[in-house]
Amino acid sequence: MFHFSRAEFAVAFWIAFFTILIGVFFLVLTVIIRARLLSRQKQRRELVKHWEPWLTKNLSKLEGSVPPVTEADERVVLQLLNYYYELLSGSARDRLYQLAGVLGAKSLAQKLLKSPKADDQILALHTLRQLADRTSWDVLLKLTGREDAVVSLAAARAFAKTDPVHAMPWVAPLIVERSDWACDKVAFLLKEAGPEAVSQPLVDAVGLAKKENLTRLIPYLRFADQSLARPLLHRIMQNHSDDFDIVRACIELFSAFRNTEDLLSVRAHLHHRDWRIRACAVVALKEIGAEEDQKELLSLLRDQEPWVRYQAAHALATLPFMSKERLEEMIQKQADHKSAKAMVQVMAERRIRGEE
Amino acid sequence: MAFALIFQKFLLLYFAILMITYLLIDFSAFFYARRYMERRRLEYELPRFFSGFEPWVSLLVAAYDEEKTVASATYALLQLFYPHYEVIVINDGSNDRTMDVLMKEFELVAFPEVYGEYLKTKQVRGVYYSAKYPKLRVIDKVNGGKSDALNAGINLSRSPLVCSIDSDSVLSRDSLIRIVQPFLEDPKTVAVGGQVRILNGCEVRGGNLVKVGLPKNLLALFQVVEYLRAFLFWRLGWVPLNAVMIISGAFGLFDKAVVIKAGGYRTGTVGEDMELVLRMHRHLRKEGRAYRIAHVPDPICWTEVPESLGSLQSQRIRWQRGLVESLTLNWKLLFTFKGGVLSWLAFPFTVIFELLSPVFELGGFVLVLLAFWFRFLSIEAFLVYFCVAFGSGILLSIIGLFLEEISFHVYDDSNSILKLFGVAILETPFYRLINSFWRLIGLFQWLLGTKTGWKKINRKSHAQGERRRERLSASPSRSG
Numbered sequence: 001m002f003h004f005s006r007a008e009f010a011v012a013f014w015i016a017f018f019t020i021l022i023g024v025f026f027l028v029l030t031v032i033i034r035a036r037l038l039s040r041q042k043q044r045r046e047l048v049k050h051w052e053p054w055l056t057k058n059l060s061k062l063e064g065s066v067p068p069v070t071e072a073d074e075r076v077v078l079q080l081l082n083y084y085y086e087l088l089s090g091s092a093r094d095r096l097y098q099l100a101g102v103l104g105a106k107s108l109a110q111k112l113l114k115s116p117k118a119d120d121q122i123l124a125l126h127t128l129r130q131l132a133d134r135t136s137w138d139v140l141l142k143l144t145g146r147e148d149a150v151v152s153l154a155a156a157r158a159f160a161k162t163d164p165v166h167a168m169p170w171v172a173p174l175i176v177e178r179s180d181w182a183c184d185k186v187a188f189l190l191k192e193a194g195p196e197a198v199s200q201p202l203v204d205a206v207g208l209a210k211k212e213n214l215t216r217l218i219p220y221l222r223f224a225d226q227s228l229a230r231p232l233l234h235r236i237m238q239n240h241s242d243d244f245d246i247v248r249a250c251i252e253l254f255s256a257f258r259n260t261e262d263l264l265s266v267r268a269h270l271h272h273r274d275w276r277i278r279a280c281a282v283v284a285l286k287e288i289g290a291e292e293d294q295k296e297l298l299s300l301l302r303d304q305e306p307w308v309r310y311q312a313a314h315a316l317a318t319l320p321f322m323s324k325e326r327l328e329e330m331i332q333k334q335a336d337h338k339s340a341k342a343m344v345q346v347m348a349e350r351r352i353r354g355e356e
Numbered sequence: 357m358a359f360a361l362i363f364q365k366f367l368l369l370y371f372a373i374l375m376i377t378y379l380l381i382d383f384s385a386f387f388y389a390r391r392y393m394e395r396r397r398l399e400y401e402l403p404r405f406f407s408g409f410e411p412w413v414s415l416l417v418a419a420y421d422e423e424k425t426v427a428s429a430t431y432a433l434l435q436l437f438y439p440h441y442e443v444i445v446i447n448d449g450s451n452d453r454t455m456d457v458l459m460k461e462f463e464l465v466a467f468p469e470v471y472g473e474y475l476k477t478k479q480v481r482g483v484y485y486s487a488k489y490p491k492l493r494v495i496d497k498v499n500g501g502k503s504d505a506l507n508a509g510i511n512l513s514r515s516p517l518v519c520s521i522d523s524d525s526v527l528s529r530d531s532l533i534r535i536v537q538p539f540l541e542d543p544k545t546v547a548v549g550g551q552v553r554i555l556n557g558c559e560v561r562g563g564n565l566v567k568v569g570l571p572k573n574l575l576a577l578f579q580v581v582e583y584l585r586a587f588l589f590w591r592l593g594w595v596p597l598n599a600v601m602i603i604s605g606a607f608g609l610f611d612k613a614v615v616i617k618a619g620g621y622r623t624g625t626v627g628e629d630m631e632l633v634l635r636m637h638r639h640l641r642k643e644g645r646a647y648r649i650a651h652v653p654d655p656i657c658w659t660e661v662p663e664s665l666g667s668l669q670s671q672r673i674r675w676q677r678g679l680v681e682s683l684t685l686n687w688k689l690l691f692t693f694k695g696g697v698l699s700w701l702a703f704p705f706t707v708i709f710e711l712l713s714p715v716f717e718l719g720g721f722v723l724v725l726l727a728f729w730f731r732f733l734s735i736e737a738f739l740v741y742f743c744v745a746f747g748s749g750i751l752l753s754i755i756g757l758f759l760e761e762i763s764f765h766v767y768d769d770s771n772s773i774l775k776l777f778g779v780a781i782l783e784t785p786f787y788r789l790i791n792s793f794w795r796l797i798g799l800f801q802w803l804l805g806t807k808t809g810w811k812k813i814n815r816k817s818h819a820q821g822e823r824r825r826e827r828l829s830a831s832p833s834r835s836g
Contacts, residue, residue, distance in 0.1 A: 012739035019747035026758045027777050033761055034773055041768075079401060086403045119394045126398060149541070150395035182541040187407035216543050219409065306472035344468045352465065352485055 047076040055080055059088075059095055066102050074108050075120070078127050081105055085130040097131070106133055113139065122154050129158035137162055141170060149180040156181075157189045164197030172201035176209045176217060183216070190223035199225040203232050211240060218249040222256050230257060234265060244274045251277065255284040263288055270296050275305035282311040286318050294319065298330070301339035313342040317350060360727040364737055367720040368744050374709050375748040378585075379755065381593030386759045388596050389653035393763070396537075404437070404533065411539060412440040413532060413609065414513035418505035419445055419523050423453040427461040429523045434489055438532035443492045444509045449478075449499025458494050462486040467493075475507040475620035483512065502605070503621035503628040510612060510620060518615065520629070522606040524660055526555055526565055531656035535609045538650040546611040547636060549603035549651040551588060553766065554580050555658040565658055570772050573663040577779045578787040585756035592651050599702035600649045601637075602682075605629035607657035614640065614647075625685070627678020634686035637698060641689075655766050669794050676798025679711055714799060718792040721745065749784030756780075 054067065069077055081100050088096055100106075109127035112120045113136075125143070128136050140162065143155035156174060160167045171193075175186055190198050202224050206217045214236060221229040233250045240246045251269060254262040266288065269281040282300060285293050297319075300312035317327055327347060334340040349355075415433055419426050426445065433443045447455045458464060469483035478500035486492040495508050510518055517539065521527070528534075531550060538545045557571035571577055594600045603610075608629065615621075618639040621628045633649065640647045662668040683706065690707075692699045724741050727733040757776050760766070767773065 009736040009739070012736055012743050015740065015743040015747060019743060019751055022751060023754050023781075026754050030758050030761045030773055030777070034765070034770070037765060038768075038770070079398070082398070083402055086405070117394070118391075119397045122395060122398050126402075148395075180542065182537070183543075184407035184409045184540045187409045188405075191407070306470050310470055338470075341468065341470050345470050348468050349485075352467075352487055353490065 043072065044076060047073055048080070051077055051080055055084065055099065058099055059084075059092060062099070062102065069103055069108065074112065075123065077103060078105060078108060078112070078123055082123070082126050082130060100127075100131060106131055106135075109133075110136060110139075113143075118148065118151055121151055125151070125154040125158045129154075129161045132161050133158075134162050144171070144174055149178065149182075152178070153181045153185050153189075157185065157192070160189050160193045160197075164193035168193055168197045168201040172198075172205035175202070175220065176205045176213060179213065179216060183219070186220065187223070190220055193223075195223060195225050198223050199228045203228045207232055207235075211243065211246070214240065214243075215245040215249050218246065218253060221253055226257050226259060229253070230259060230262065234262075237265065244277055247272075248274075248277050248280050251280040251284050255280075255287050258287045260288045260290070263290065267293070267296065270300065275303070275308055278303065278305070279308045279311050282308060282315050286311075286315040289315060289319060291319070291321060298339075301334065301342055302336050306338075306342075309338060309342040310345065313339075313346040316343070317346045360724075360732040361737070363720070364724060364727075364733060364741055367716065367724065367741060370716050370720075371744050371748045374713075375752065377705060377709070378590070378752050382589045382752075382755060382759055383593075384596055385589040385592035385653075386763055389592055389763045392653050400530075404530065406439045408439075409540065410439055410533070410536060411517050412442075412515035413438065413517045413519050413536065414509070414515040414612075415441060415443045415519045415521055415532075416506050416509035416513070417443065417445045417521050417523050418448055418502045418509070419450065419454055420448045420499070420502075420505075421450045421452045421454060422523050423450070423457050425524060426454050427457050429525075430458070430462065430492065432526065433521070434491055435529065436527065436532050437529045438536075440515075441491065441532060442513070442515065444495065444512055445492070446495045446497065446505040446509045448497060448501070448505040455494075455496055459484070462492055462494070463488045464494055469493075469512065472511055474511050474616045477504050477508040477511065480508055501623055503623045503625070506628070507620040507623075510615060513612060516612055517609055518612045519607070519609045520605055521657075522659060525552075525606045526560055526658040527607065528656045528658075529564060531607070534654050534656050535607070535652055537652060538648070539609070539611075542648055542650075544646050544648045545650060546614045546640065546647045547600075547603055547633065547649045548609045549591065549600070549649075550607035550609075550657045551592075551651065551653060551655050552583075552604050552606045552657045552659055553655045554583055555660045556663065558658060568766050569769065570767060570775060571663070574779075575665070575668060575787075576661055576663050577775070578783050579661045579668075581753050581757065581776060581780050581783050582787070582791075584760050585753050589756060589759055592653055594697075594702055595651050597697040597702070598648055599696070599698040600651060601633060601698070601702055601706060602630040603633050603649070603651070604657075606659050610636075622685070625678065625681045626674045627682040630678060631682040631685055634682055634689060638686055638689055641692075641695070653764070655764060672791055672794040673798040673801065676714070676795040677802050679706075680799060680802045683707060683711060711799075714792040714795040717745070718789060718796055721789065746784050749788055750781055753780035753783055 050067075051073065057063065081096070081103070084096055085093065105127055109124040109131070112124035113128075115121060115124075121143075125140075128140065137159070140155050140159040144152050144159055146152040146155065152174075156171050160171050171189070175181065175189075190202070202220060206214070206221060209217055218233070218236070221233065233253055237247055237250045247269065251266060254266055262284075266281050266284040269277050270285075272278050272281070278300070282297070285297065289297070294316065297312045297316045301309055301316075303309050303312065316322060316330070324347075327343065331340050331343045331347070334343065417429065417433065422429070430443065430445055445458060447458065464484035464486055467483050467485045471480055471483065478498040481496045481498065484494040484496065486494070493512065495505075495512055497505065497508050500508075506520055517536070519532070519535070535548050535550045538548045554571065554576065555565075556573065556576040557569040558565055559567040559569065570580065591600065591602065605628065614636060615632065618632070618636045620632075622631050622635070625631050636649070662671055683703075689695065689699055690703050724733065724738060728735070728738040754777065757773070757780055761773060767776065
């Protein structure tokens with residue numbers, strides 16, 4: 001038998017000892033963390049129980065004195081205020097602003113902004129956005145340059161809300177630069193700022209953007225004034241006609257704008273070699289097409305791509321002058337069975353949805 | 357005797373490397389999850405509005421002999437909080453009344469759908485629309501397996517994103533908006549996995565998870581600990597390194613165009629979820645395209661796990677076969693020039709510490725035990741092996757629980773954490789060895805080319821599904 005020294009036994013002992021020790025350490029640590037978490041959750045429930053009824057009661061009219069907002073209350077008060085901001089509108093929201101003023105929400109938020117924790121900063125930025133606090137302008141502008149995508153975007157939203165017209169020339173280039181900003185949140189930012197503030201800065205910034213960013217940026221132009229956005233779209237399409245994603249994004253926006261002046265551009269892509277662009281062009285025709293497009297749509301019923309055929313059938317069915325009888329007549333006349341099938345499908349859909 | 361000693365030393369080294377790598381990945385996962393959740397905490401608490409930029413999603417549910425659960429599962433999916441989505445249920449040639457149940461419950465009518473065959477599938481017998489729920493379409497097809505069914509769903513889908521869901525998954529109502537987030541935040545995203553948690557022991561009402569609880573069944577408890585250690589943090593940890601190798605078939609969201617270009621789900625394999633992700637990696641790297649595959653850390657998908665030994669055995673054999681099939685079919689990802697972390701770290705690690713682990717763990721245990729029994733190995737050496745092998749396993753499970761506590765703390769009942777710690781200690785010597793044995797069977801079955809496929813796992817029927825149906829039927833306009 002192979003004899004081992006006592007050292008091997010010692011190794012076994014110490015491995016077992018430290019395994020047990022580390023295991024017990026993590027167990028104890030977990031129990032402590034759990035106890036602290038339960039305590040924090042209980043405290044939060046009590047704070048919400050205290051503040052929520054007060055806010056609800058005083059939304060219509062401030063009655064009695066304002067309870068002091070302690071350090072423990074700060075986060076709960078701001079969370080509740082933000083919650084109600086999202087739910088309310090009109091005069092109810094105005095009263096909420098007044099309540100927020102009485103509670104000192106602005107200074108609470110400015111204080112929380114200095115916290116090293118991201119969730120505190122985001123809460124503070126949301127609050128400042130709702131308050132549209134102009135005095136925080138410099139701080140917010142600085143935070144828009146932060147590397148953290150969520151924090152910088154929250155700062156940009158707050159910044160744009162304070163004074164959209166003056167903020168957008170700063171924010172628009174950031175929107176172009178920051179591919180890590182969530183597009184839905186950027187859309188909210190642009191919507192909140194309004195076309196008057198957004199249009200020129202956004203169109204200027206997108207006009208200077210690099211090609212690789214355009215597919216991401218073009219959809220944002222729907223928040224800009226058409227009279228500024230559309231010429232840019234046409235220019236982009238002309239300069240980047242070889243990039244199918246860019247062309248598709250432009251045509252999708254023509255659909256959204258519903259301007260018949262874009263009809264020529266849309267028609268020019270009905271027979272594009274990429275089927276996705278053909279489909280987009282057909283969808284755009286649904287919005288801005290004219291009677292003379294019927295012939296093109298009929299030819300696209302014979303497209304090799306099922307989705308294009310389907311969209312062409314849909315576009316035909318939704319043309320304003322089209323009736324059920326005319327559609328059925330078209331089906332009869334279709335020599336190609338694939339074309340007929342596309343029409344039959346669209347007719348069946350309309351029937352099921354009660355659109356006939 | 358010298359061989360026994362060398363083998364024992366090799367096993368010690370194996371467990372040491374396993375432990376260190378698991379710890380590194382676990383902590384990578386923890387920091388990623390913590391950062392992710394911290395930045396979204398307020399968003400989850402506030403009322404949710406939609407920007408209009410949320411992409412359309414097609415939810416694909418493959419159903420085979422699911423007459424008891426298909427209706428309730430479908431009702432639940434029709435209640436998700438998301439602006440643009442459709443539900444496509446694919447009846448994969450069921451032998452029971454699955455199709456009849458669907459026809460009756462949802463008032464299906466046969467529909468002359470133009471079906472584009474972007475991916476080859478078995479014959480589609482018909483497509484049906486629901487007159488009552490416009491979001492719902494049903495495909496009735498010849499049996500071809502789960503992959504084939506999902507491919508048929510992809511062919512029918514009209515959305516740029518497709519989401520595969522198991523018919524017994526319970527999703528939280530905001531699960532779609534959460535899993536879509538990476539697509540909104542990074543245009544390079546091509547696939548996102550949702551975190552799957554264990555439904556056993558939880559309370560479900562009206563299609564929603566109302567209370568999280570621990571299962572009473574010991575096997576299910578072992579799986580809770582295992583999921584935390586081996587699935588949750590392990591998968592999340594690779595996200596920051598863009599080396600995610602699997603997105604669970606229970607809940608995964610994909611860029612449809614990329615899936616179609618990669619060839620769709622592969623039929624004839626039981627690990628279709630992992631195999632697809634690995635093939636997507638290969639395809640996108642070949643294209644030279646910058647891309648990202650992510651996981652969202654939020655607990656948003658809940659699924660039942662087997663509670664009987666028979667069902668669990670069948671599942672684990674299948675998983676191991678799926679693993680070896682996926683890795684061998686995509687072996688070209690291994691050690692490629694410019695392959696990055698996936699090629700040089702994640703893939704080889706998975707081969708050694710996942711694929712071959714039953715050989716080392718179980719084989720090692722048996723050989724060391726025999727060597728000790730026949731006195732080729734001293735008691736001291738045996739004890740060293742025992743302490744390292746079992747100690748490292750127990751420690752990893754305990755650390756998994758600790759990370760769960762400081763990040764998600766899903767099990768908020770006070771006693772549950774102590775219960776889970778107890779289970780974590782028992783898991784390694786009992787459950788892991790049995791599991792390794794089943795996985796070894798799976799490995800041998802693959803080597804021998806034994807045929808296998810999806811077998812029915814005994815699940816409790818969703819009694820709560822009855823209430824879901826009542827709730828939805830009461831206000832049909834909400835479903836439209």
